[in-house]
Amino acid sequence: MSGGPLFSFAISGERVEFVATGPWIAAHAEALELLVSDVTSKAPAARSAAVNLSGIEQLDTLGAWLLERVIRVCKERGQETVVVGLSPRFCSLFDTVHELNRDPPASHAKPNRLIAVLEGVGRATADLRVDLLAFLDMFGAISMAILRVLSRPRSFRLTSAVHHLYRVGWQAVPIIALITFLIGGIIAQQGIFHFRKFGADAYVVDMVGILVLREIGVLIVSIMVAGRSGSAYTAELGSMKMREEIDALRTMGFDPVEVLILPRVLALIIALPILAFLGSMAALYGGGLVAWLYGGMSPDIFLARLREAISVTHFEVGMIKAPFMALVIGIVACSEGLRVKGSAESLGLQTTTSVVKSIFLVIVLDGVFAIFFASIGM
Amino acid sequence: MDASAAPTAIQVRDLVVGFGQRTVLDHLSLDVHRGEILGLVGASGGGKSVLLRTIIGLIPKREGSIKIMGMELDQAMLQGTQAIGRRWGILFQQGALFSSLTARQNVQFPMRENLGISESLLDELATAKLEMVGLSRDDGDKFPSELSGGMTKRVALARALALDPEIVFLDEPTSGLDPISAGDFDALIRTLHQTLGLTVFMVTHDLDSLHTVCDRVAALADGKIVAVGPMTNLLASTHPWVKSYFHGDRARVRAPSAN
Ligand SMILES: Nc1ncnc2c1ncn2[C@@H]1O[C@H](COP(=O)(O)OP(=O)(O)OP(=O)(O)O)[C@@H](O)[C@H]1O
Ligand SMILES: [Mg+2]
Numbered sequence A: 001m002s003g004g005p006l007f008s009f010a011i012s013g014e015r016v017e018f019v020a021t022g023p024w025i026a027a028h029a030e031a032l033e034l035l036v037s038d039v040t041s042k043a044p045a046a047r048s049a050a051v052n053l054s055g056i057e058q059l060d061t062l063g064a065w066l067l068e069r070v071i072r073v074c075k076e077r078g079q080e081t082v083v084v085g086l087s088p089r090f091c092s093l094f095d096t097v098h099e100l101n102r103d104p105p106a107s108h109a110k111p112n113r114l115i116a117v118l119e120g121v122g123r124a125t126a127d128l129r130v131d132l133l134a135f136l137d138m139f140g141a142i143s144m145a146i147l148r149v150l151s152r153p154r155s156f157r158l159t160s161a162v163h164h165l166y167r168v169g170w171q172a173v174p175i176i177a178l179i180t181f182l183i184g185g186i187i188a189q190q191g192i193f194h195f196r197k198f199g200a201d202a203y204v205v206d207m208v209g210i211l212v213l214r215e216i217g218v219l220i221v222s223i224m225v226a227g228r229s230g231s232a233y234t235a236e237l238g239s240m241k242m243r244e245e246i247d248a249l250r251t252m253g254f255d256p257v258e259v260l261i262l263p264r265v266l267a268l269i270i271a272l273p274i275l276a277f278l279g280s281m282a283a284l285y286g287g288g289l290v291a292w293l294y295g296g297m298s299p300d301i302f303l304a305r306l307r308e309a310i311s312v313t314h315f316e317v318g319m320i321k322a323p324f325m326a327l328v329i330g331i332v333a334c335s336e337g338l339r340v341k342g343s344a345e346s347l348g349l350q351t352t353t354s355v356v357k358s359i360f361l362v363i364v365l366d367g368v369f370a371i372f373f374a375s376i377g378m
Numbered sequence B: 001m002d003a004s005a006a007p008t009a010i011q012v013r014d015l016v017v018g019f020g021q022r023t024v025l026d027h028l029s030l031d032v033h034r035g036e037i038l039g040l041v042g043a044s045g046g047g048k049s050v051l052l053r054t055i056i057g058l059i060p061k062r063e064g065s066i067k068i069m070g071m072e073l074d075q076a077m078l079q080g081t082q083a084i085g086r087r088w089g090i091l092f093q094q095g096a097l098f099s100s101l102t103a104r105q106n107v108q109f110p111m112r113e114n115l116g117i118s119e120s121l122l123d124e125l126a127t128a129k130l131e132m133v134g135l136s137r138d139d140g141d142k143f144p145s146e147l148s149g150g151m152t153k154r155v156a157l158a159r160a161l162a163l164d165p166e167i168v169f170l171d172e173p174t175s176g177l178d179p180i181s182a183g184d185f186d187a188l189i190r191t192l193h194q195t196l197g198l199t200v201f202m203v204t205h206d207l208d209s210l211h212t213v214c215d216r217v218a219a220l221a222d223g224k225i226v227a228v229g230p231m232t233n234l235l236a237s238t239h240p241w242v243k244s245y246f247h248g249d250r251a252r253v254r255a256p257s258a259n
Helices: A026-042 A061-076 A088-099 A113-151 A158-168 A170-198 A201-242 A245-251 A256-293 A299-309 A312-338 A344-375 B048-055 B073-078 B081-085 B103-114 B119-132 B149-160 B179-196 B207-212 B231-235 B240-247
Strands: A006-012 A015-024 A048-059 A080-084 B008-019 B022-033 B037-042 B063-068 B088-091 B167-171 B199-203 B216-221 B224-229
Touching: A006 A026, A015 A026, A015 A061, A026 A061, A026 B103, A048 A061, A048 A088, A061 A080, A061 A088, A061 B119, A088 B119, A088 B179, A113 A256, A113 A312, A158 A170, A158 A201, A158 A256, A170 A201, A170 A256, A201 A245, A201 A256, A201 A299, A201 A312, A201 A344, A245 A256, A256 A299, A256 A312, A312 A344, B008 B048, B008 B199, B022 B048, B022 B063, B022 B199, B022 B216, B022 B224, B037 B048, B037 B179, B037 B207, B048 B063, B048 B167, B048 B199, B063 B073, B088 B149, B103 B119, B103 B149, B119 B149, B149 B167, B149 B179, B179 B199, B179 B207, B216 B231, B216 B240, B224 B231, B224 B240, B231 B240
Parallel strands: A015 A048, A048 A080, B037 B199, B037 B216, B088 B167, B167 B199
Antiparallel strands: A006 A015, B008 B022, B008 B063, B216 B224
8 A cells, every 4th residue: 555655647638637646744755846846847738737635645744735836836827726535634734734835935136246245345344343343342341340340349359350360370371381381492492403503502592582581472372361261251251142141130230341351351461461471481491491402501501691681671571561462352352252142153153253353463462562662672 | 654553652661760869750651642632740840851851862761661653762762863853843941943043944954954855845845834833934034042932932843843743742832922822822733733643742831731732631740640631630630739730729710711
């Protein structure tokens, strides 16, 4: 009795009769669709059409819809169409499907390729302005929150700030120390290798010292922190936004900036200089170790040369930059977090944007500082 | 597919489920007949969702057996969840719509993965399903975050029905809806049940749903099914929890109008 579904037509005079038999259910969806489009396209034009359903064994929405499609096609061709032999148990389903999908689909006109590209460029440009405004907005909101907290110091969330300091500061120490240590070592190795050709290997100490203290230390640490803690901030705030936790906070009369964002940003501003300092020390240590093991320069000589090569100014230049880097990372991470919309996808998107944007801004800021310090002679 | 093979759609025997030290379901047995709407009631936190999630294989069981359409659940799971996944549809308590897909894409998702049909037919079917649950074509383009609570439930139901399953599991389909929408939803479930010949396993706290749509009601208390049968039997039950559930202050208001 049961095999696959069948669909065929027969012509008798002015009338074409379609015959459907077998199981018309989703399990045979692929075959059914082919059958229906095949048979209806082959069926010749006739005065009237009949759809014989007496052989249908099983029917579900998919099958009923395909049959309804046949009927609609026939009607569109101007044929008088009747349904015969429908078993009573399928009647209500058939009637239900008959009512569905009546509105014509809204036509989505495909835009011109060139116009779409231009539109993309235009939107991206406009978004740049929105990004800038969002950044300034968050900066302003944080400044206001700081002022409010200064006027009412009791309202500062110390516990929260300490908790975040622990997470972004203390817990980041091992990985930051390891990476800066390795980078210090690599710089020293490269310096020794290339300077040796000019007999200038001793100057590797100057290079490592100045580069690490002025630039690399703080830059590497900032990039690491943006990837490690900035992304976490964005994801946390974003999922809170998604689950309406931020709205709940606001309706209870709390300012989300004061409760959630200020402690996070402050923790970052405190943690980053400390991490940059530790990172610089680890990098110098790595450089010294490589100079000793690979370059044959004893630690005493390395330290003595280092003392000559660097001054407090170099150290200051690095350290002054750190809190500003932290501020930029914090602002970007938090404002991107608050821009998350309802979907999981937008959470991922904003987290990526947050990391990319903060790394970009950190490098730009570093460049600006370099120009600034050069012009004031530091 | 062979309708006569098993008269019970779901057969649960001596089921034990727990988390850590705590046993939530304790030697629970329950039968759901083919083509009926079974309502499951129980205290909040009593383990209704846990029972439902165990039956669909999301929570491991400690003891007992579960048969779905005559097939042992463990074996069905071993053969791959996709085969069995085609035969049931689930409406989760929170909707569980995919947040990065539109309502229409949510409904299309199981069809696209399982049926191998053309894009245009997918579109038509998805719109048909959305209209069946009372949504308009335009609602199909909305993302889950743009839907109201009731619309979310409707889309979730449309997705549960996407593959024309034999069994649908509904976890509190009418909670959070206004009484009119809840009534509509009940009527919808009843209609779909009649037109598609579904077996429905429904967790609910809604006394109206129990009275109007359920063929039988099972009461879950202390990790066991303490009473099961048509609504009239439950109203006559002497179990203390069932009594207070159906004859408490809130239930009494509508009890006289029930029959
Ligand atoms: N994943 C889990 N881990 C630990 N305990 C759980 C887990 N899921 C549920 N529980 C516990 O099992 C018990 C039953 O929960 P369940 O969600 O089944 O309640 P319910 O009957 O559906 O209640 P409600 O009507 O409120 O939805 C609860 O005490 C809950 O805390
Ligand atoms: Mg529940």
